[in-house]
Amino acid sequence: MVCKHEHLLDVQNLSVSFKMYDRGLVQKELKVISDLSVSVDRGEILAVVGSSGSGKSLLAHAIMGILPENAAIQGAMKYQGEDMTPEYQEKLRGRQIALVPQSVTYLDPLMRVEKQVLGAGKDAKKKIPALKGIFNRLELDESVGKQYPYQLSGGMARRVLVSTAVIGDAELVIADEPTPGMQTGQAIEALRIFRELADEGKGVLLITHDIDLALNFADKIAVFYAGTTLELASSGDFLSGEESLRHPYSKALWRAMPQNGFEPLDGFQPFSGSLPSGCLFSPRCSMCEKQCRQKIPEMRELRGGFVRCFHAT
Amino acid sequence: MIVKRITNVFFRYALRVITLLFAVSVIGFTLVSLSPVDPVQQYVLSVGSVSPEQRAELEDYWGLNDPPVERFENCLSAILHGDFGTSLLYRRPVIDVIREKFANTFALMLCAWVFSGVIGFILGCVMGANRDRAADKILKRICLLLCSVPTFWLGLLLLLLFSVWLGWFPIGFSSPIGVMNSDVTIWQQIHHLILPALTLSLLSFANVALHTRQKLIDVLESDYVLFAKARGESKRQIMKRHGYRNIIMPALTLQFASFAELFGGSVLAENVFSYPGLGSAVSAAGLNSDVPLLLGITLFSALFVFTGNMIANLLYGAIDPQIKESYANE
Numbered sequence: 043m044v045c046k047h048e049h050l051l052d053v054q055n056l057s058v059s060f061k062m063y064d065r066g067l068v069q070k071e072l073k074v075i076s077d078l079s080v081s082v083d084r085g086e087i088l089a090v091v092g093s094s095g096s097g098k099s100l101l102a103h104a105i106m107g108i109l110p111e112n113a114a115i116q117g118a119m120k121y122q123g124e125d126m127t128p129e130y131q132e133k134l135r136g137r138q139i140a141l142v143p144q145s146v147t148y149l150d151p152l153m154r155v156e157k158q159v160l161g162a163g164k165d166a167k168k169k170i171p172a173l174k175g176i177f178n179r180l181e182l183d184e185s186v187g188k189q190y191p192y193q194l195s196g197g198m199a200r201r202v203l204v205s206t207a208v209i210g211d212a213e214l215v216i217a218d219e220p221t222p223g224m225q226t227g228q229a230i231e232a233l234r235i236f237r238e239l240a241d242e243g244k245g246v247l248l249i250t251h252d253i254d255l256a257l258n259f260a261d262k263i264a265v266f267y268a269g270t271t272l273e274l275a276s277s278g279d280f281l282s283g284e285e286s287l288r289h290p291y292s293k294a295l296w297r298a299m300p301q302n303g304f305e306p307l308d309g310f311q312p313f314s315g316s317l318p319s320g321c322l323f324s325p326r327c328s329m330c331e332k333q334c335r336q337k338i339p340e341m342r343e344l345r346g347g348f349v350r351c352f353h354a355t
Numbered sequence: 356m357i358v359k360r361i362t363n364v365f366f367r368y369a370l371r372v373i374t375l376l377f378a379v380s381v382i383g384f385t386l387v388s389l390s391p392v393d394p395v396q397q398y399v400l401s402v403g404s405v406s407p408e409q410r411a412e413l414e415d416y417w418g419l420n421d422p423p424v425e426r427f428e429n430c431l432s433a434i435l436h437g438d439f440g441t442s443l444l445y446r447r448p449v450i451d452v453i454r455e456k457f458a459n460t461f462a463l464m465l466c467a468w469v470f471s472g473v474i475g476f477i478l479g480c481v482m483g484a485n486r487d488r489a490a491d492k493i494l495k496r497i498c499l500l501l502c503s504v505p506t507f508w509l510g511l512l513l514l515l516l517f518s519v520w521l522g523w524f525p526i527g528f529s530s531p532i533g534v535m536n537s538d539v540t541i542w543q544q545i546h547h548l549i550l551p552a553l554t555l556s557l558l559s560f561a562n563v564a565l566h567t568r569q570k571l572i573d574v575l576e577s578d579y580v581l582f583a584k585a586r587g588e589s590k591r592q593i594m595k596r597h598g599y600r601n602i603i604m605p606a607l608t609l610q611f612a613s614f615a616e617l618f619g620g621s622v623l624a625e626n627v628f629s630y631p632g633l634g635s636a637v638s639a640a641g642l643n644s645d646v647p648l649l650l651g652i653t654l655f656s657a658l659f660v661f662t663g664n665m666i667a668n669l670l671y672g673a674i675d676p677q678i679k680e681s682y683a684n685e
């Protein structure tokens with residue numbers, strides 16, 4: 043094939059590190075995301091799962107170009123094949139790419155909800171019918187528009203945040219844990235909206251804790267751990283069971299799901315400042331061998347997905 | 356519901372102001388009693404030669420020989436009947452003196468207050484929006500400097516520069532000397548007001564500016580401004596939609612709560628510029644043992660500062676929806 047397939051969003055070997063001042067004036071670099079690659083195509087939902095602190099929100103912020111000033115990034119990010127320079131990101135933000143942020147603190151405490159959902163710009167008023175439609179679908183009463191953020195329950199606030207992203211006509215929606223606090227029906231409705239967007243030919247990057255819910259709507263699942271991707275699998279792989287999955291951590295996640303035995307994984311994710319040498323999962327891996335502690339495994343293709351493990355088969 | 360809330364708030368503040376004024380009277384009365392201030396001596400001086408017998412009679416008549424508590428009770432009951440006594444210095448009812456002097460002081464403070472509020476707010480926004488750039492660094496240094504300069508010194512400096520050397524403004528008083536009060540034009544009054552007002556506002560605007568700067572920096576670092584950025588809002592849109600909205604109330608509140616400093620500053624500024632307001636009256640009253648006027652002004656200024664703080668509180672409640680709600684739930 044001559045023409046290489048072009049992703050809507052393509053992140054290759056992304057690293058994010060923070061300049062931190064350790065005791066006094068000693069500056070040190072804290073690497074929180076390393077060698078991370080994901081891509082989103084039109085028409086698909088990519089779910090990103092991983093425990094908290096694995097770098098999911100930072101990935102979202104890196105794509106939007108809204109990382110704090112003391113953050114430095116390396117690697118390549120492309121949107122529709124074009125390099126995402128800071129200027130390009132500025133053009134894309136809020137127009138081509140919309141973010142559903144992770145918490146209520148992203149709403150202005152002194153501005154009424156409606157005004158925030160409609161957003162800035164001259165054509166904000168024209169979106170009122172669309173707002174009514176979305177509020178209706180997400181079971182938000184019309185009166186919610188007149189309220190202030192502190193008057194909303196957690197679940198309501200999340201639904202408001204979802205509305206802010208889907209009311210525009212962004213081509214790519216990045217949703218950072220949009221469903222916690224919502225009732226099951228509402229969460230399903232929110233994901234259904236994302237699914238419809240994808241089916242219209244847009245792309246969705248869905249960051250979530252709730253693998254179970256994501257499996258029913260997403261096309262692909264990226265498993266994050268300590269700031270990198272350990273596996274990229276199709277939702278089907280997760281649904282069909284442990285054997286279809288590739289990485290020991292993904293398998294452990296699968297076993298920890300309620301319907302699969304609720305079996306927790308011992309140990310904890312290493313902290314950014316004290317990562318193990320070699321495979322990041324090695325301290326918790328039952329298949330760990332000498333090689334695993336010496337070298338970080340590369341992402342490799344396996345059975346239609348990708349995995350970062352020497353011994354996965 | 357709303358009526359109940361308003362009466363509720365009204366009674367709360369009424370109770371507060373009564374206790375405040377009572378406490379101020381007690382403290383003021385005690386301090387004056389303990390101090391070497393001698394109203395009889397002052398009266399005697401102004402009347403001319405008085406024999407020791409007459410003097411003793413006078414003391415008796417004024418009740419100076421009664422026990423302190425009884426004196427305080429008499430004083431309080433007079434005040435409750437609206438009688439604040441007669442100023443020894445001006446030979447007129449204290450109330451009238453305060454009314455007249457306060458009109459002058461009010462003009463002075465209002466100018467200074469508006470000027471310092473507006474300039475302080477604008478400078479604060481400029482500094483906050485340009486954080487750590489040259490403009491911010493320079494302005495911040497000026498503000499810090501102004502914060503530490505004493506009023507009288509700054510007043511003297513302005514007086515020297517503009518009145519003595521440049522001759523742009525008069526050296527003192529609220530109107531030209533030798534002109535009948537009724538003939539003084541508003542322009543002459545304003546002309547006399549500018550320097551003292553400038554002195555007074557130069558001192559308080561730095562505080563507003565630094566406070567606004569910090570508040571704006573906090574707002575610009577907030578999650579909601581980050582989200583606004585993520586939604587493609589420009590810097591200008593962010594200031595317009597989120598910036599001012601979140602800093603105007605703290606600034607206004609601070610401005611109303613600054614009535615106490617304004618009053619204190621006006622005493623010094625008025626003395627430097629010989630401006631005939633409440634500030635010069637209070638120092639004159641103190642120096643001349645004019646006890647009724649001194650106590651009258653003390654009570655009045657307490658009321659004034661209280662009003663400022665009350666407005667600050669109410670404003671905060673009226674505009675910040677979160678506080679409004681907590682009022683409603685009380």
Ligand SMILES: Nc1ncnc2c1ncn2[C@@H]1O[C@H](COP(=O)(O)OP(=O)(O)O)[C@@H](O)[C@H]1O
Binds near residue numbers: 060094098
């Ligand atoms: N501003 C920051 N400075 C330093 N470290 C940060 C900063 N923001 C996030 N981190 C670190 O980066 C890691 C990933 O954070 P985050 O992306 O928020 O995780 P997640 O969204 O997966 O829960 C965490 O360990 C967190 O402590």
Ligand code: SF4
Binds near residue numbers: 328334339351354
């Ligand atoms: S590379 Fe080694 S330690 Fe890492 S997951 Fe694979 S088997 Fe386990």
Ligand SMILES: [Mg+2]
Binds near residue numbers: 098100144218
């Ligand atoms: Mg997060």
